[in-house]
Amino acid sequence: MAATGILIFAGDDYEDLELWYPKLRLIEAGYSVVVAGPSAQAKYLGKHGYPCVTDAAISDMKASDFQGVLCPGGWMPDKLRRDPQVLALLKEFDASRKLIAAICHGGWMPISAGIYRGVKVTGSPGIKDDLVNAGATFVDQSVVVDGHHVTSRKPDDLPDFCRAMLEVLKR
Secondary structure (H helix, E strand, O other): OOOOEEEEEOOOOEOHHHHHHHHHHHHHOOOEEEEEEOOOOOEEEEOOOOEEEOOEEHHHOOHHHOOEEEEOOEOHHHHHOOOHHHHHHHHHHHHOOOEEEEEHHHHHHHHHHOOOOOOEEOOOHHHHHHHHHOOOEEOOOOEEEEOOEEEEOOHHHHHHHHHHHHHHHHO
């Protein structure tokens, strides 16, 4: 994998815009992107019906192959947060201080990985209590950057979210 690679998690019921907008923006900025889900070359439908075919299986991914990871929202994060490999990958990204970007309900995955304690974040109001209970400091704004963590609340925040991801990746 290229040093400029970004991993994006995907699965059924991902939030369509929160996967596709950052994916295309990252590609436009020159990053290679690997979309990984429970199975490789599998078709997953977003909450609004837009399909995504994964490049790889999560079980085959290594954090060392990537510069960062994106956790889109939707209902998918509630399923993927139960996958031990997803949690292990997020812990490795965190230990290496590589970009961990989560938007909307995507924050459920880092919560379950136990990597938000003491981190300033935002997210969907629907997971505010989960973020706070995980030890994070919740801030209601379009994007929050805390070290290598970039978080946003909803699809309307995507322009700010993508700009912040790209800034963190330049460091």
